[in-house]
Amino acid sequence: xxMLPQQTRLPGGRLHLHDGPIDLIIRAWGEAxxxxxxYAAACGRFANILDELCTELPLLRSQATPTSARPSGLIARxxxxxxxxxxxxxxxxxxxAVAGAVADExxxxxxxxxxxxxxxxxxxxxxxLHLRPDESLTIGMVDRPDRPSLIGSAVISGxxxxxGVATSGWRGRSFSLGIADAVTVLACSAAQADAAATLIAxxxxxxxxxAITRAPAHSRDPQxxxxxxxxxxxxxxxxxxxxxxxxxxxxxxxxxxxRAGALEAAALQLGGQTLLCxxxxxxxxxxxxxxxxxxxxxxxxxxxxxxxxx
Amino acid sequence: xxxxxxxxxxxxxPVLCYIRPGMTGACDRYANRDGELVRVDPHILLERTLQDGxxxxxxxxxxxxxxxxxxxxxxxxxxxxxxxxxxxxxxxxPFIVSSQVDGVDMVTVVTEGIYSYCGVKLKxxxxxxxxxxxxxxxxxxxxxGHVTTGEYxxxxxxxxxxxxxxxxxxxxxxxxxxxxxxxxxxxAVELTVDGGATFIVEAGKPxxxxxxxxxxxxxxxxxxxxxxxxxxxxxKVDEVVVVDDHITGVLxxxxxxxxxGARDTGIKIKGQRSTPGRYFHVAEPGTGWGGADxxxxxxxxxxxxxxxxxxxLTMLMVSTTGEQHAFxxxxxxxxxxxxxxxxxxxxSVERIRENCEPALCSVLxxxxxxxxxxxxxxxxxxxxxxxxxxxxxxxxxxxxPVIIWPGxxxxxxxxxxxxxxxxxxxxxxxxxxxxxxxxxxxDDYAALGGHVDHVRPLRDVxxxxxxxxxxxxxxxxxxxx
Numbered sequence: 001x002x003m004l005p006q007q008t009r010l011p012g013g014r015l016h017l018h019d020g021p022i023d024l025i026i027r028a029w030g031e032a033x034x035x036x037x038x039y040a041a042a043c044g045r046f047a048n049i050l051d052e053l054c055t056e057l058p059l060l061r062s063q064a065t066p067t068s069a070r071p072s073g074l075i076a077r078x079x080x081x082x083x084x085x086x087x088x089x090x091x092x093x094x095x096x097a098v099a100g101a102v103a104d105e106x107x108x109x110x111x112x113x114x115x116x117x118x119x120x121x122x123x124x125x126x127x128x129l130h131l132r133p134d135e136s137l138t139i140g141m142v143d144r145p146d147r148p149s150l151i152g153s154a155v156i157s158g159x160x161x162x163x164g165v166a167t168s169g170w171r172g173r174s175f176s177l178g179i180a181d182a183v184t185v186l187a188c189s190a191a192q193a194d195a196a197a198t199l200i201a202x203x204x205x206x207x208x209x210x211a212i213t214r215a216p217a218h219s220r221d222p223q224x225x226x227x228x229x230x231x232x233x234x235x236x237x238x239x240x241x242x243x244x245x246x247x248x249x250x251x252x253x254x255x256x257x258x259r260a261g262a263l264e265a266a267a268l269q270l271g272g273q274t275l276l277c278x279x280x281x282x283x284x285x286x287x288x289x290x291x292x293x294x295x296x297x298x299x300x301x302x303x304x305x306x307x308x309x310x
Numbered sequence: 311x312x313x314x315x316x317x318x319x320x321x322x323x324p325v326l327c328y329i330r331p332g333m334t335g336a337c338d339r340y341a342n343r344d345g346e347l348v349r350v351d352p353h354i355l356l357e358r359t360l361q362d363g364x365x366x367x368x369x370x371x372x373x374x375x376x377x378x379x380x381x382x383x384x385x386x387x388x389x390x391x392x393x394x395x396x397x398x399x400x401x402x403x404p405f406i407v408s409s410q411v412d413g414v415d416m417v418t419v420v421t422e423g424i425y426s427y428c429g430v431k432l433k434x435x436x437x438x439x440x441x442x443x444x445x446x447x448x449x450x451x452x453x454x455g456h457v458t459t460g461e462y463x464x465x466x467x468x469x470x471x472x473x474x475x476x477x478x479x480x481x482x483x484x485x486x487x488x489x490x491x492x493x494x495x496x497x498a499v500e501l502t503v504d505g506g507a508t509f510i511v512e513a514g515k516p517x518x519x520x521x522x523x524x525x526x527x528x529x530x531x532x533x534x535x536x537x538x539x540x541x542x543x544x545x546k547v548d549e550v551v552v553v554d555d556h557i558t559g560v561l562x563x564x565x566x567x568x569x570x571g572a573r574d575t576g577i578k579i580k581g582q583r584s585t586p587g588r589y590f591h592v593a594e595p596g597t598g599w600g601g602a603d604x605x606x607x608x609x610x611x612x613x614x615x616x617x618x619x620x621x622x623l624t625m626l627m628v629s630t631t632g633e634q635h636a637f638x639x640x641x642x643x644x645x646x647x648x649x650x651x652x653x654x655x656x657x658s659v660e661r662i663r664e665n666c667e668p669a670l671c672s673v674l675x676x677x678x679x680x681x682x683x684x685x686x687x688x689x690x691x692x693x694x695x696x697x698x699x700x701x702x703x704x705x706x707x708x709x710x711p712v713i714i715w716p717g718x719x720x721x722x723x724x725x726x727x728x729x730x731x732x733x734x735x736x737x738x739x740x741x742x743x744x745x746x747x748x749x750x751x752x753d754d755y756a757a758l759g760g761h762v763d764h765v766r767p768l769r770d771v772x773x774x775x776x777x778x779x780x781x782x783x784x785x786x787x788x789x790x791x
Contacts, residue, residue, distance in 0.1 A: 005737070005738070006735065006737070007736075007738070008735065019323065020322065020323030020324065020325050020336070020337050021323070021325060021335070021336035021337035022337075040484070043738055044738070047738050050323060050324055050325070051324050054324035054325055054326075057325070219330075220330065220333060221327075221328075221330070221333070221336075222317055222328040222330065223327065223328055
């Protein structure tokens with residue numbers, strides 16, 4: 001039974017769009033008319049994105065290679081473009097960027113339709129941002145979706161290059177090859193951040209460690225793009241030393257990606273420890289937790305990373 | 311890939327996930343439980359309403375004492391709000407629930423209907439002229455309906471309907487859908503009538519016409535008001551004119567005045583005399599006295615007959631709501647001169663006002679349960695219609711009673727204030743999504759070709775809900791149900 005895309009207004013002037021596995025929490029700031037036009041544009045673009053993506057699912061679930069066919073859908077192309085820079089060095093499929101690409105596409109439809117001061121499209125924690133140079137947004141970070149609490153926040157300024165935020169980890173909705181509780185990446189688009197976070201989370205790992213239980217991806221989800229690759233299904237408590245070693249492995253990957261221009265900054269979380277990559281003034285993990293953000297968290301199902309603005 | 315047979319394929323969305331037992335699909339909403347595809351997200355709207363501190367009072371017997379734990383509530387009604395649906399309904403309605411009521415197995419078929427054929431009937435309690443009959447009603451400049459009949463103390467509007475939703479321009483359909491949704495969810499909407507007034511309407515609230523809050527609904531037409539208050543006026547004043555755009559009443563000529571022995575005053579009222587003491591069309595419709603376009607009531611008085619009237623004759627002029635009133639005394643040339651209202655008449659004016667009920671806007675959602683929705687309930691859709699006709703099946707919307715129109719189809723109306731907050735939704739088609747439940751005896755359900763194999767005992771629904779593994783809108787029973 002095909003459920004139709006659904007749209008609902010949430011408290012705080014937000015828009016919730018839902019279709020199949022996609023849940024978007026959207027907020028735009030600007031003139032009241034502009035916000036309405038932008039929301040209408042978001043709804044209009046949202047109406048058929050799932051069908052559009054599903055027509056190319058087999059291609060999008062296949063390993064990206066330099067000779068991969070170029071998909072035809074706009075979102076599919078965003079996905080393919082986001083993973084293309086990594087496909088020679090790592091196993092990755094365009095699906096690694098699906099959530100971010102959807103967020104980018106909807107945000108683009110909104111900003112094309114009306115002038116906005118700022119806006120976000122949050123696709124389950126993968127967030128596309130729009131900011132005028134004099135605006136900023138505060139992003140709250142959550143490492144454990146099963147025990148949501150903010151472990152820190154990042155202030156993104158309109159003058160930064162950051163327009164996308166994504167979080168990946170084995171506890172999230174998607175499978176991970178690694179053991180990171182959460183890797184949050186700030187990049188120039190949500191699709192870029194999504195792909196980079198996936199790769200870094202995969203790299204936060206302790207190969208062969210006894211505390212880690214893995215299972216072939218297709219044993220959990222017959223259609224997983226990861227096929228028979230072993231995905232993390234349980235991690236018993238690690239010693240601080242082991243957790244740090246895993247994070248350092250991830251940090252190497254993050255630095256590699258940062259030098260390649262694939263991300264602006266990243267925060268890697270495991271067992272209560274955090275390592276930061278490329279952090280200037282943009283990212284801090286000790287800022288006070290804004291209560292508005294925690295409130296937003298409790299009401300938004302499936303939300304991995306929260307956005308609040310002041 | 312070697313795969314075991316226990317996985318199932320979900321067809322809720324085009325992703326078409328294969329789901330292994332105990333796992334959910336990509337959406338986390340549908341899961342494979344013992345080989346069965348089940349929906350696992352909690353019913354969205356009611357829960358969200360509670361989360362936001364919203365009001366669900368119409369269904370609660372002890373609102374303040376209710377902990378919010380839906381499962382412990384006694385004798386729940388399963389509502390369709392948030393049940394979700396498909397269009398067309400080629401699958402059984404999302405939830406088919408059975409419960410025991412008086413030892414009879416009852417089935418409530420719970421679904422949310424998507425209504426392309428729907429609208430609202432709006433009753434606005436006001437004497438003020440909102441616009442001519444048949445005039446176009448606009449929201450945000452788009453035509454969304456029209457002014458229909460004037461009724462007792464109120465003006466009726468008919469909004470939405472398939473012509474505005476789907477046959478007009480794209481923007482017209484969108485604005486119509488948005489307007490209907492807001493009205494149904496008890497939000498305020500600003501409407502403008504071509505050549506008429508601009509007003510703000512909200513279900514259960516007084517209308518605001520041209521920026522002015524309407525407080526009272528008329529006690530009756532001008533003539534009826536004379537009849538009601540003639541005794542209280544007789545002997546205290548020589549003439550009373552109740553100014554009303556529909557039927558203006560004149561005490562001395564009116565049957566009620568005659569019976570009391572009221573003396574002729576020789577007053578000449580403009581307009582068209584219907585029967586003695588009853589005048590139509592004394593002025594043009596407007597937003598002044600008694601719904602006419604006048605701010606000075608003497609505008610409707612043509613004069614006094616010099617052979618009948620006398621200097622010193624007293625006259626009270628009052629509107630049908632008592633909100634406006636003026637007292638006059640004729641001078642030597644028989645011209646009315648305004649004077650202070652004597653205290654013994656003030657009481658009667660206040661009584662008119664006191665007898666006027668608060669002015670409100672009422673919104674009835676009207677929708678037709680089409681063949682496809684009925685197919686979600688039974689394999690032979692027309693039998694559901696017949697069953698409703700035979701009163702074997704009770705139809706409710708979000709647990710609220712509905713009025714079913716006679717004739718073909720299942721076309722119903724429901725007072726939107728009886729539904730929980732935000733019970734209505736929409737799809738971009740555009741169309742309104744509204745809850746609808748069909749309740750009938752289990753054997754009747756089987757007899758009309760119901761999807762009996764999809765019936766699930768209520769206790770299971772509740773038990774599963776407790777474990778947050780099922781998505782039903784379960785609302786405590788109304789205390790008066």
